[in-house]
Amino acid sequence: xxxxxxxxxxSVLLAGCSQFKTSKQPTPVPTNLESHVQAQSNDxxxxxxTQSSKIVGGDSRTMLLGKWYGIRKTNDxxxxxxxxxxxxxxxxxxxxxxxxxNGDVRTQSEVGFWGISxxxxxxxxxxxxxxxxxxxxxxxxxxxYDAYEIQALTDDYxxxxxxxxxxLYTVKKMPADFRLPVSVNSESxxxxxFSY
Numbered sequence: 001x002x003x004x005x006x007x008x009x010x011s012v013l014l015a016g017c018s019q020f021k022t023s024k025q026p027t028p029v030p031t032n033l034e035s036h037v038q039a040q041s042n043d044x045x046x047x048x049x050t051q052s053s054k055i056v057g058g059d060s061r062t063m064l065l066g067k068w069y070g071i072r073k074t075n076d077x078x079x080x081x082x083x084x085x086x087x088x089x090x091x092x093x094x095x096x097x098x099x100x101x102n103g104d105v106r107t108q109s110e111v112g113f114w115g116i117s118x119x120x121x122x123x124x125x126x127x128x129x130x131x132x133x134x135x136x137x138x139x140x141x142x143x144x145y146d147a148y149e150i151q152a153l154t155d156d157y158x159x160x161x162x163x164x165x166x167x168l169y170t171v172k173k174m175p176a177d178f179r180l181p182v183s184v185n186s187e188s189x190x191x192x193x194f195s196y
Contacts, residue, residue, distance in 0.1 A: 060153055061116050067178055068158060070171040077101035083180045084171070086114050092123060095180045107180075110137075112144075121148045121160050 064086050071081045078100040086092045092114045098106045109129040115122055125144040127136045137144050151159035151168065159170045 060150070063153055063155065064114075064116070064121070064158065067174040067176065068171040069174045069178065069180075070169055072169075074098070074100075081180060082171075083174070083178070090115060093129070097180050116150070119150050120163075121150050122146060123148075 065088055067083055067085045069081070069083050071079060073079050078098065081097045081099075082094055084092055084094045090113050091111065093109060093111050096108045096110075100106075110125055110127065111129060111134065112126040113124040123146050125137055125146075126139075127134045147163045148160035148169075149163055151161055153159075156173050157170060158173075159168060161168045
């Protein structure tokens with residue numbers, strides 16, 4: 001029974017990931033990404049919704065479908081960007097791009113499950129996307145399960161606060177064709193750990 005459930009979950013995740021084709025050639029930086037990053041200042045997205053625009057209910061799940069982009073400055077003068085795509089079947093894919101002050105870039109992609117219960121948004125990290133397929137994460141690692149308090153949600157912006165780390169994140173809804181320039185790493189070393 002457990003083995004059948006495991007293979008069922010794995011097949012759903014792999015099927016969700018199969019729509020994301022990767023190539024070994026670098027992806028050019030889309031102009032919409034550059035202009036969007038250029039428009040950011042002081043780590044704050046413009047027109048961020050206030051607490052008064054908080055929406056929690058059945059529509060919240062539908063509103064979170066699609067692609068959501070976040071960016072924040074790092075302590076060393078670089079930046080971290082992430083693009084999370086949530087699907088109606090409860091799976092997500094997140095692409096991360098970390099740019100150091102000296103211009104070095106590191107990328108990573110992960111997949112898992114997501115959902116909303118009451119005023120809580122949650123995600124369950126299940127693995128990394130690599131050229132060889134999916135590298136499964138350890139399901140017994142408590143750090144792979146995250147809960148966030150929904151601060152605000154509109155058609156364009158989503159603010160949420162990590163319950164354990166007390167860190168606030170704000171992301172912007174992006175068009176379906178928006179992409180981060182992410183190269184899937186085929187190295188055998190342990191992937192980077194990003195928290196968004």
